[in-house]
Amino acid sequence: MTGAANPASSAGRGARLRALNRKLLRDLSALKGQAAAIALVIASGVMTLMIAVTTLDALSLTQQRFYEDFHFADVFADLTRAPEAVSERLRGIPGVNRIETRVKAPVRLEVPGFGEPARGLLLSIPDGREALLNQLYLREGRLPDPGRADEVAVSDGFAAAHGLRAGDRITAIIRGRLTTLWISGTVLSPEHVYQAAPTDLLPDYRRYGILWMNRRALASAYGMEGAFNNVVLGLEAGASEARVIAEVDRVLGRYGGTGAYGRDDQHSHRFLHEELRQLRAQAAILPTIFMLVSAFLLNVVLGRIIRNQREQVAVLKAFGYHDRDIALHYGTMTGMIVAIGSALGIGFGLWAGSGLAGIYTEYFRFPELRFRLQGWVILLAIGVAAGAAMLGTLRSVRAAARLPPAEGMRPEPPARFHRGWLERSALRGWLDQPTRIVLRNVSRHPLKSALSVVGIAMSLGLLVMGAYQLNAVDHMIDTQYRQVMRMDLHLSFSDPTPARVQSELRHLPGVLVAETYRSVPVRLLAGHREYRTAVLGMDEQPYLRQLLDGRQRPQRLPPEGLLLTDYLAQDLGLRVGDRVRLEVQEGHRQTVTVPLVGVVDEPLGVGAYMRRAALNRLMREGPAVSGAWLMIDAGQEATLFERLWELPAIASVGMISEAEGDIREYMADTLLMFALVFVLLATSITFAVVYNNARIAFAERSRELATLQVLGYSRAEVSWILIGEILLLTLVALPVGWLIGTGFAWALNQAFSMDMFRVPLVLTPGAYGFATAVVLAASVAAAALVVRRLHRLDKLSLLKAVE
């Protein structure tokens, strides 16, 4: 019989380990609850990574293609008026390879069937040829016929919001003259990917549209024949943008140039850029946190599995299995969990990623979003998951592989028990036997207990962080619209207007409070840093537009000096008392130096503020204003609107409630969507972690519990040993989790500060409460599940079997 060849023994290495593989599968299926829980956490990490990376990739790829294919300009400049011949001098600037002069006209639009007027921007396109820069992508219809003076192409967002199609008609007020325009088609432009009006944070497609019109027609309507008031330039590769900007400013200075700027200061590009930056932060932070949690979980779970199987490992080694076979065995076990988690995460990530990308197309108008799946993204996701798994399991797997067989064969030495301080304290008499067992079980393995506590605390931390996002965004918008922007309407005038308009406005029907402001476009310079914004000149203590200090109290404007949003001051490296250079981009375009006298805490947008009188003095003008804020009686809104639109000086009327609604919607679509997904994931992770802990506790105690029941303890008493342990660990984990969550929120807050908004680091009791409730609910559910398991346990078989 000796020669009887066993087919298995002669087969290859892979086939040789068949019985071991079967053990692997059976072990995994016995652990399916825990394995699924870990796979879920891994899937969450992979999913957030996939979403962020694919969305980031889609947006930046699309952006790049659109910019390249449609020749997005590099430098932009506005001016009052220059004869066309000046363009030759601009073309001669070293580094410039393309140039396109344009006529740009802010207009008021009236769309049939839409009760309110809208703001518009009319831009010229060359007659009968394609523009060299900022070319238009035709979504529908055609470009304006070169022979016709009354055709326009309109931005697709505006067209879609009003249901406008080629052949429809709208009315524009150009320089006070009512002009009927026919729509030839709808278009997109790399210059207006983000179609928010210059003063707005968010696009309002119904109230702001961009229109493109033939150059000659627009020039004659706007009084710009043979001249231009806007120019865009494309640079040669390697040209210095700063030097070109300086040259352009030198040339255009005489023509009322308001300062050329690069893409970084271009409205649309800047927003897109910020959004990409935020996505990049998300791509880095969220998956990292999930992966750390999953590494940790794997560490706990696999560590315990291996510890429970040390005798099996010892037997395998006694019979001649190599260390590497053992390592491979447990490595594969981890690998399968990781594989399942990664596959789930990739699938859901792609699904959610394409969904999110769809949402982005609402805010960023691209010809088409190039959503693609790249091999490296999947590899990255798997790599990150595998890395986390390695991090989590390396130690246990190595310990298993290195376990000396003689060592493993001996049952684990009985634990040394001692009476803890709790038992020695006054409570002593109160503690019944089962409770004492709970305390001893927990204190017997301080490391194990600590790991469980940290695991629960981490998931609690994730929940706090998720709830923080949900709450803080609301808090941020509330602050902005209850404390900072308290007006109902925001009017802007076409030109600076004498300040006495304030009393006129106050007497309009339905106006309760009216305040005016002066707004002057400026360039702020501090060291090497610069920022383009507008200085808002206001009353000493404006009631409708408040400036909050660091403690959310309204502050007064000093008679002289400048205030900046704290974020902007920080960005420019300025501290109160420093001097700021201020280049006025209007009128005489003077440069002055003013002291920074304070900072303003506001969550949305950034700005610069001054006393209006001081600003008027600086502008060498009389008491002029650029716009007004109104608080109105909602009942008379309609009458008021009619009266307002009769005033020709008014360029736009903004309803703050609409703006608030828009920003809430935007937040709900992007940040909150993410946060919600995050909270859902964190909730499931919490259940996973808590359930895991409970299961492990159950596995480790089942023999002892069966013994107690056989000895005559009641079910309830025995159950209490398990429940008590789970609850005790959970309770200890709560404060730790609150701390960890605060830390996570802080990290997130640091990454998500930007021009457009800064989610404040406000952790409401609600956030902690929510997170705590989820953890407690998870604990109760997990306890119920294991107690049910305990009751179904076959006590006798457990006592009989010697593992």
Added chain:
Amino acid sequence: MVFETRGLTKTYLMGEVQIHALQGVDLDLYAGELVVMLGASGSGKSTLLNIMGGLDTATSGSVRYRDQDLTHASERDLTLFRRDHVGFVFQFYNLIASLTARENVAIVTEISRDPMPPEEALARVGLKKRLDHFPAQLSGGEQQRVAIARAIAKQPAVLLCDEPTGALDSKTGIQVLEALEHINDEMRTTVAIITHNEVIGEMADRVVRLRDGRVEGIHVNDRRREPRELRW
């Protein structure tokens, strides 16, 4: 000669305390013989067996297996030594709970050079009808016989058994001993059995007594008794 130990010592360090589990063991085991090792609890039986089987290493002294020096063998060499030459039977069976009887044997035959089929090994211990049972579905004696099948299936040159009947009643214990005797008889396998049970000594060629980590004495039986003649 299969095993030769000279001056074998093993010292465990428990914190401050040194425990001398073996204090100079000189012992030879011969090819094809059946040796029973007796000794009080803590006398060092398991320690000695583990070192001979390459599961553990000595603190000082030497162990040889045929012409191989195990004293200074590397971890890898010890693994190969165990894989190719030794079968173990442990007091607590140490079966893998998630594998059936057949698979528990296969897990060893799959890595051996010249094994017998798992079914045959199980048949030899009288478990032909229990091939697909999981350990939890087997009695203690049956589990121990699976463990023996696992140990003999690879046709090892030596079989080292640490209290194979320790957890069994006498009837089942005798069945297990019969299986061991059978292997020794038929396959000329050298068998070493650790036990606390004096009676089992009667089935051995030689009985080795250990005391406080030393060989106290060796008794050579004139005649080996059949396991079924034993009573306890």
